Amino acid sequence: MLTLGASAFLVLAYNASFWKTFASATGGVHAGNVPMYLGAFLMLVLLFNAILTLFNFRFVIKPLLAVLFLGASAASYFMNEYGVVIDASMVQNVLETDPKEAHELLSWKMLETVTLLGVLPSLLVWRLPLVFRPIRRDLLLKAATVVVSLIAGAGLLLLMFKVLAPAVREHRELRFLLTPTNMFQATHGYLKRKWAAPLVIAPLGTDAAHGPKWAALAGQGKRTVTVIVVGETARAMNFSLNGYTRTTNPLMSGQQGLINFRNVSSCGTATAVSVPCVFSGQTRDDYSADKALRQEGLLDVLHHAGFDVLWRDNNSGCKGVCDRIRYEDVSHPVPGDPLCNDEECYDERLLRGLPDLIRNPRKDLVIVLHQKGSHGPAYWKRYPAAFGKFGPVCQTNELEQCSRESIVNGYDNTILYTDYFLSKTLDILRASAADGSVDTAMLYFSDHGESLGEKNMYLHGAPYIISPAEQRTVPMMLWLSDGYRQRSDIDQQCLAARSTQAFSHDNVFHSVLGLLDVSTAVYNPKLDITHACARGI
Template identity: 65%
Template sequence: MKFPRIHSAYLPLAAASFLVLAYNVNFWKSFVAATGGFRLGNLPVYLGSALLLVLIFSGVLALVNYRRLFKPVVIALLLLSSVTAYFMSQYGIVVDASMVQNVVETDVREAGELFSWKLVQTVVLLGLVPSWLVWRLPVQYGGLRRSVLANGGVLAGSLLLAVALLFILFKSLAPAVREHRELRFMLTPTNVFQAANGYLKRKLTTPTVVAPLGTDAAKGSRWAAVGNAQRTVTIIVVGETARAMNFSMNGYGRETNPELARERELINFTNVSSCGTATAISVPCVFSDLTRDGYSEDKARSKEGLLDVLHHAGLDVVWRDNNSGCKGVCARVRFEDMSKPVPGDPLCNDEECYDEHLLEGLPEMIRNASKDLVIVLHQKGSHGPAYWKRYPAGFAKFGPVCQTNELEQCTPEAITAAYDNSILYTDYFLSRTIALLKEAGIPASMLYFSDHGESLGEKNMYLHGAPYVFAPAEQVRVPMMLWMSQSFSQRFHVDRACLAARSGQPFSHDNVFHSTLGMLNVSTAVHNPKLDLFQACIHDT
């Protein structure tokens, strides 16, 4: 195929137009909605905004419009934009620093679940084909001096026109941009560079020295009352992608919690919010002494967390993982990776292990422990989009289920059915954990909470990771439950009726750090009684 020769001065405008129009369907949908919905009277605003972006992109591309530089840069942008556009269109996500962190810190198995033939088709049609055309396009370049002058003219002209257009449209654009901050996370490919820049800033400013926290921690008076005659064990279950609204114990129509509903000693907290909408944010946050408003990755990584404080108090701490790691919070305690498939284990397949695998060997660990134990179990839970892979076949109670990661091929009912089955399996897993603690015959407790929720197509959003400022309730409201044996609540003087009476009050991940210290009667200056939900329900005699 022979292409007509094009002068290099036209390249930035042509490439900018294609980038703005071909890869930003979701952006334009949201932009139209943000400006009051589609109306013919708004047509000048839509066309003017498109031209404004084309001019800005064109000015930037003029900076690289040189022989042997322009084509590789544009091809890279086309390929990057095709991948980004696919995930934004497929799952309704937006791209910010947290989303980049999710991508970087995910494991191979989780990343593989996002692969699909539609992704391949999108990359071929919107990435490879345009890239091939760009590569084959004959371009007429002048000498270096002439190119510098021409590109400078394109840059200056584009920016001057953009400023003039912005002045004209400012009154119409300002309210939409100010009230809909999500728009800047949706414009491809600038969202990727903005997000990558934010992520790298976090990483580069992360200190290498971790400051100690709670080194004064010690077991309080309620431990001394019974001495060391009988050990205790506490299991903290960190759920994955479980949203509170799909738990029947919270009023959901389907019976997704048949086992937990029978646990008379279980206290279910019905109004709990997460610290973030992604594991990479919520897990470090919930195990830190920082509140959501004061949290940053730099602050959390620069000092020790809850597990370190418990270790300072003399408890043995173990983290068992069936997910993609502990995000740094277990760096100084014993870590056991339970996510790798074990040949011959009925709780594992060729790809991964079910959450019950986390319980293997726990009775022996508890029985042989020489100290009081805190064990963290990090679930695979309901991680999507392959919800149907998260539970054994025997838990496929609801159906028909969606069995593809291309969620647009499934009905909302099939997606929800697969997700609900994963919650049903979590219900069974938690009941098995409680049964294991009962059999141990020692003072025991279990605290369960999920790291974040999940969107199942509501408002055309899927999965999780939306910026918290406009994240939907489906991604923020999470389940939290507490189980204590009679001997545990008696030993630590916990008024169970008092806790049950507080179960409907608003709590969040902010309460977990301080409530765990309060529940286990760990005395330390870093304990904040105001965030300890046990504080009002401990009655010393």
């Protein structure tokens, strides 16, 4: 009786997102579908009952149910509150995220949900007086329970297969929504990837060297400084440069020589996927997190070619892509620093000391600036008060307490601040190039986008196959100083004409190698955005 009751409770109490999606996938809620919903409910209860019966032993079942109730209550809260789904990438996000970012997701409503649906049911189960039969009779009864539950569940499945099969086939997200099975499936997927084999880093691009264009400039003594800005959670559709009705890019829209690519897709929908992917040299279709973890990437190739490479971080780390190069973490607040608040630092801190770094490079330099950007749900914390142009702003991580308009206002203010940050970066690069000592360039792209209430989804991290465009479409911009463009022999008008073509994170690895004229066997000119616009080719 305990396992049967617990199964029914699990199916009912923690699966609002599942049932909502299931209802939509089967034609909506109406009287004719009631038998199907009841049948699906009974089928899931019987399946859960069969599984729980296998663990229904003294000293096992009560702790197991407590863990299930607590975990399922937290999972259902995030699914209901933010529209997320639970998969291996989401587990990776949870386990590898910065503690400060994780803290922003905690709220009183979450505490209430976990208490009501997790703690209280666990206490109730813990206090139940269970009677276990003699072992032989108990095992026979459990075996019968498992068999009967599976046979009855299979019978229901056969009766409803014609209706269920198309819904499940067309809505693969259902398996990510069914709690608690999604938690175990996601955790298993994550651990399988994590512990697959001992970590051995395979070399990549060890043949890399300065290409033929560098030979023509030998003896001039001018260094290059290339700044790669990795944005965070910026979606392209909220950039006025891409047609957004609000003026969120007042400064970048006036930057001369800026090329804004309007149709760019990300490799993933979360930092833990997109950042390793974009620097790995793998395409999204072929991307393997295991391979990326065990192989050198773009920054290593540049290092092999003789470039000095620096990663500056105002986020939660580089996800392994900068492990073998210089790394600076500027994210920790310092008392009295005007570029920090009590909890974190603003992205401008990434620019501190940058002019001196640029003007006095020991050799050709590549700098990666990793933004905090627009990371949610605490959008209002991502920018100084002076950039609160759009209001009113939601100032709680409990998004259900805010109107969608106030959430979007806070998000748009983060884009406004990113516009200022990028413009200030360009001003530094332009000023450094003007004195003739260095040639400078900047490439900006975001790691992924963000949902802001569309289809009742918030934040990011949805499985790519079912993710909305808001989480996949990202901004990307390129700026070259006159000297850098001449050095690279790039036709600016040709490049500008390509700004509306469809590109993706797949192009970043090879475009950086092409811009810097790095000769290596791993370079693919077909994925280099600039290759078609290089004169003499």
